[in-house]
Each structure stands twice: as structure tokens, then as C-alpha cells.
């Protein structure tokens with residue numbers, strides 16, 4: 551598993567996710583998107599949902615970071631231990647879960663969730679966080695990687711127009727585990743700046759794998775006076 555992390559240093563991870571009721575919400579489609587990303591040089595794939603994960607894990611030869619978005623509670627990225635174990639059982643190398651200190655639907659803490667997952671499976675854990683304090687706490691709780699995934703998506707954080715590079719910088723100074731810059735990395739320049747800010751690796755989702763959003767960016771630009 552140490553090799554998994556070593557292979558991600560300085561590299562691009564592509565998040566391949568389609569949202570409920572979208573046309574591309576189909577495991578075969580997401581698998582093809584993941585294969586295309588790997589062909590383009592992605593060092594790992596991040597993906598969502600048990601079916602997508604099982605299919606993508608079989609189809610690509612790079613590590614997969616898996617999550618399961620479920621429920622309407624504020625904590626919905628791999629929200630419970632049962633979700634985390636199910637994600638690990640798809641064969642992915644890394645389980646991503648909500649690493650904030652908010653109440654979890656099963657009443658467990660992040661530390662209890664990570665400890666039990668580590669006991670029961672070989673998967674590494676990526677804690678999706680929104681603040682420096684959450685990242686530090688998640689690492690203390692046993693997270694193997696920490697991501698800025700939720701910066702701007704919790705009620706107490708501000709959504710920066712690009713990636714939250716300030717948070718990347720502060721986290722990279724504060725923790726010993728790899729810091730993954732994730733969220734609103736929309737250009738190659740954003741990605742390069744994330745590494746300069748101290749990120750170990752960079753996740754890009756929307757800007758590579760979400761055609762509806764990318765189309766919208768162009769449509770909006772044409773509407774400007």
C-alpha cells in the first residue's frame with residue numbers, strides 16, 4: 551500500500567462521477583471515462599458508487615479511490631462504517647470518506663470509523679475535509695491521506711473561485727501524510743499551482759469528466775456582453 555501512495559506523488563487523479571438522473575450515470579459509461587483518463591495519463595481514478603467502483607477496479611491498472619455518496623444528511627460521502635466497508639470490498643485501494651467533525655448517521659466518530667475500517671480491510675483512508683482543523687483531526691484519527699474536497703461545501707467554509715490553495719498550503723505544513731488538492735481545479739495551471747502550494751497530488755473531476763458543466767461554462771461565456 552505504500553507503493554500506492556508513492557505512485558501518486560506529483561500526479562493527477564481523475565474523478566469520474568455522474569450525478570443522479572444524469573445521462574452518464576451508468577457504470578459502463580463511467581468505466582469508459584475512467585479508461586480514457588488513464589489513457590491520458592491519470593495516475594489514479596476517484597469514483598463513486600459500488601457498481602461503478604467494481605467495474606472500474608476491474609478495467610484499469612491504476613489505483614482507485616472509492617466513495618459512496620448516499621443519503622440527504624450533511625455527511626453523505628461514505629457516511630457510515632458500513633458504507634466504508636462496502637466500498638473497500640469492491641477492491642479499491644483507497645476509501646474516501648467525509649472527514650469532517652460533523653455528526654455521522656451511524657453515530658461513530660471519524661476515528662472509530664477509520665480504526666475499524668483499518669482492522670477489517672487493507673484499504674487506505676482518504677479523509678475529505680473542509681478546514682485545517684478537520685484535516686489535522688482526521689490525520690490524528692488515522693487517515694492515510696487528507697483531501698481539501700469539502701472546502702467550500704460545508705456551511706462554515708467559503709467557496710473560493712478555484713481550488714482552496716490556502717488550505718492546501720496550511721494543511722501541507724501541518725500534517726505528515728499526503729495532502730490531496732481536490733475541488734474546483736478547473737485548469738492545468740490550477741493543478742500546477744496546487745503542487746506548488748504543497749499538494750502531494752491533485753484531483754480533477756468536473757473539468758475533465760463532467761461535460762454538462764463544461765458545456766455550461768462555454769455557454770455562459772458566449773452570453774457575456
Ligand SMILES: CC(=O)N[C@H](C=O)[C@@H](O)[C@H](O)[C@H](O)COP(=O)(O)O
Pocket residue numbers: 565567617699700703732733734735753754755756757
Ligand atoms: C463536494 C463534493 O461532493 N465533491 C465530490 C467528491 O467526490 C465530487 O462531486 C467532485 O466532483 C470531486 O470532489 C472533484 O471536484 P471537482 O469536480 O470540483 O474537480
